[in-house]
Amino acid sequence: MIEILNLQKSYGKNLILKDISLSLERGRIISILGPNGSGKTTLIKSILGLVVPQIGDIRFDGESILGKWEYRKKIAYLPQIARFPENLKIKELLNLIKDIREQNADDNYLIQFFGLEKEMNKALRNLSGGTRQKVNMLIAFMFDSPVIILDEPTVGLDPVAITRLKELLEREKDKDKLILFTTHIMSLVEEISDEIIFLLEGEIYFKGSVEELNQLNGSGNLEKAITNLMEKRNV
Numbered sequence: 001m002i003e004i005l006n007l008q009k010s011y012g013k014n015l016i017l018k019d020i021s022l023s024l025e026r027g028r029i030i031s032i033l034g035p036n037g038s039g040k041t042t043l044i045k046s047i048l049g050l051v052v053p054q055i056g057d058i059r060f061d062g063e064s065i066l067g068k069w070e071y072r073k074k075i076a077y078l079p080q081i082a083r084f085p086e087n088l089k090i091k092e093l094l095n096l097i098k099d100i101r102e103q104n105a106d107d108n109y110l111i112q113f114f115g116l117e118k119e120m121n122k123a124l125r126n127l128s129g130g131t132r133q134k135v136n137m138l139i140a141f142m143f144d145s146p147v148i149i150l151d152e153p154t155v156g157l158d159p160v161a162i163t164r165l166k167e168l169l170e171r172e173k174d175k176d177k178l179i180l181f182t183t184h185i186m187s188l189v190e191e192i193s194d195e196i197i198f199l200l201e202g203e204i205y206f207k208g209s210v211e212e213l214n215q216l217n218g219s220g221n222l223e224k225a226i227t228n229l230m231e232k233r234n235v
Ligand SMILES: Nc1ncnc2c1ncn2[C@@H]1O[C@H](COP(=O)(O)OP(=O)(O)OP(=O)(O)O)[C@@H](O)[C@H]1O
Pocket: 011, 016, 034, 035, 036, 037, 038, 039, 040, 041, 042, 043, 080
């Protein structure tokens, strides 16, 4: 569904993504892991056309995305840092986004699902960190998009909200969607990922299942295996 071909991205003299090639298919939950600054957000933003690579191509359903924007309607995106006008109430923000997207949205169900009914008339600047993240998630999930990309959706969420997120991801996967997400919570990765892509210094250092990573590493514990990858580079 999404193909990344020999992608290279630099900021000034810093080469951030070095010759990345990947094929991402529907019906899968894919975790992009890697230490801070390894290029996860840059890779995600490249798929969204928010970052323009110097070399390489990205294809969405077989067509290059470079210079195009229509394909973006098929992608739901939760950015690592979401910025919306702080004076808007949640209710107003949702209406604004629905107007812009001109697509059907199933927000009532999600408002209940995340227990946001009582927060709808609060201005964004008055929300707690976790509530803000729930709003971001609501925006990402309210349109029926075939691709869902979440850049650190777990930040600030309490355990109940993380369980809810997990349920949502599994439900969307069952609808044959492609889900791509980053997180630093390894238990979530272990529970739901069909595939892990581990980035290190802008390269794909490991790609495979949780089981394959554990086996390769010999630790039987994903948190340890990932820490080993980050520290020792022994895969
Ligand atoms: N707009 C920019 N201009 C210059 N450098 C940038 C820019 N955006 C990102 N970088 C650099 O690119 C590198 C990769 O950043 P990126 O945000 O992709 O990392 P990440 O893997 O998402 O990290 P984190 O886990 O902290 O979110 C970092 O060294 C960062 O400083």
